[in-house]
Amino acid sequence: MGFLDDLRKDLSFFGGFNLTIRHLTRPRVTFQYPEEKKPKQPRQHGRHVLNRYEDGMEKCIGCELCAGVCPAKCIYVRGLDNPPDHPVSPGERYGYTYEINYLRCINCMLCVEACPTEAITDSKMFEFSFTNRSDAIYTKTELVVDDEGMPQKMPWEDWREGDDVMTSGWMRATAPSGAAAYEGLPQWSGELGYGVRQGEGGQSDQRDDDVTGSKLLRDLLPGHLLSEDIDISNLGIEGRMARAKKQGEFNKVRLEQAKDRFTAKRAQWKVDKANRKAAK
Ligand code: SF4
Ligand code: SF4
Numbered sequence: 001m002g003f004l005d006d007l008r009k010d011l012s013f014f015g016g017f018n019l020t021i022r023h024l025t026r027p028r029v030t031f032q033y034p035e036e037k038k039p040k041q042p043r044q045h046g047r048h049v050l051n052r053y054e055d056g057m058e059k060c061i062g063c064e065l066c067a068g069v070c071p072a073k074c075i076y077v078r079g080l081d082n083p084p085d086h087p088v089s090p091g092e093r094y095g096y097t098y099e100i101n102y103l104r105c106i107n108c109m110l111c112v113e114a115c116p117t118e119a120i121t122d123s124k125m126f127e128f129s130f131t132n133r134s135d136a137i138y139t140k141t142e143l144v145v146d147d148e149g150m151p152q153k154m155p156w157e158d159w160r161e162g163d164d165v166m167t168s169g170w171m172r173a174t175a176p177s178g179a180a181a182y183e184g185l186p187q188w189s190g191e192l193g194y195g196v197r198q199g200e201g202g203q204s205d206q207r208d209d210d211v212t213g214s215k216l217l218r219d220l221l222p223g224h225l226l227s228e229d230i231d232i233s234n235l236g237i238e239g240r241m242a243r244a245k246k247q248g249e250f251n252k253v254r255l256e257q258a259k260d261r262f263t264a265k266r267a268q269w270k271v272d273k274a275n276r277k278a279a280k
Contacts, residue, residue, distance in 0.1 A: 034127070037160060044124040045107045048100060049151045050143040051119055051168050053090070054190035058144065059119035060098060061091035066111035066120055074104035075111060095119070098143060102128075103136045118188065123151050123167040127158040149193020168194055 031038055051059045062079020080096035088094035111120055120143075130136040135156065146152050151164050168191050190196040 034158070040124045040162065042166075044126070045109050046123045046126040046163065047102075047128065047151070047157065048111070048120055048122050048138075048143060049145050049167055050095070050098060050140065051121060052145055052149065052192040054192055054195065056147075056192060057087070058089045058094055059117045060095035061089050061117055061119070062093040062095040063116065065114045065116065069110045069114040071108060071110065072104045072106050074101040075099070076101075091117075095140065098140045100138045100143065101136060102130070102138060103133065118168065121168045123164050125151070125157055125159050125163040128154065128156055130156060145192060149191060166194075 053059060060077075062077060064077045064079065067073075067075040067077045076097065076099040077095055078097040079093040082088055082092060082094050107122075107126065109122055112122055135154075142152055142154060144152075149168075151159075151167055153159050186196055188197070
């Protein structure tokens, strides 16, 4: 065994740093939470709001469907007949009492799905904590949007830019009426602070983000990118397959190069052999 082999053996422990060194050059994925935060996704489930129509009337009609569907049983609703002279909502009844107990809520948003009038929707703000139980029980005072149609912000809630953007658009973003034929057609009335929203492209590829307001959201939050905006190598299983394909192509090229080298060496060997034979 030569000197170089000995040296290679002695320094073989450096191979253990291989992975560490490779990671030094990779992009950092950690954030200094809570000072820095990752962009939230367009359908992020956060703290609820109770919406109002453009004329200020409450959308909640006190039907209690949200309370019925809630798996954590954390919604308490009591409806009351609308006073004929001063109706609170356009329906026969309105939500007289509305409470959500956030010590129990699991943010499943089944209540949002169940609501027939889109009265209850969710913002993207989910970072809030309480020092007493009563703060955790939100009543209409905290849940109904303010005079501008925006969510009310409690002192213990950590609202960041973009958290209240399109808070009333959660269901609208899925598919209006659930039928592709109705895509792009507004199927709803106007909303305080937002006006009448255009329908989103949803399943169709003819989406106009400028018209629907999604563009604003995408500009604000880099996480709201369309799949075509994202480098394919960063897309989950698709990305893995793309990387594997790329590696496969690279391996194929190397194999071809190795084959060429082998063929050239073999040809050279044959020439050398013929020369040796001729020299004898
Ligand atoms: S998000 Fe789920 S758990 Fe929370 S109030 Fe709505 S239905 Fe109940
Ligand atoms: S929020 Fe919606 S589902 Fe719940 S009581 Fe009001 S109208 Fe009914």
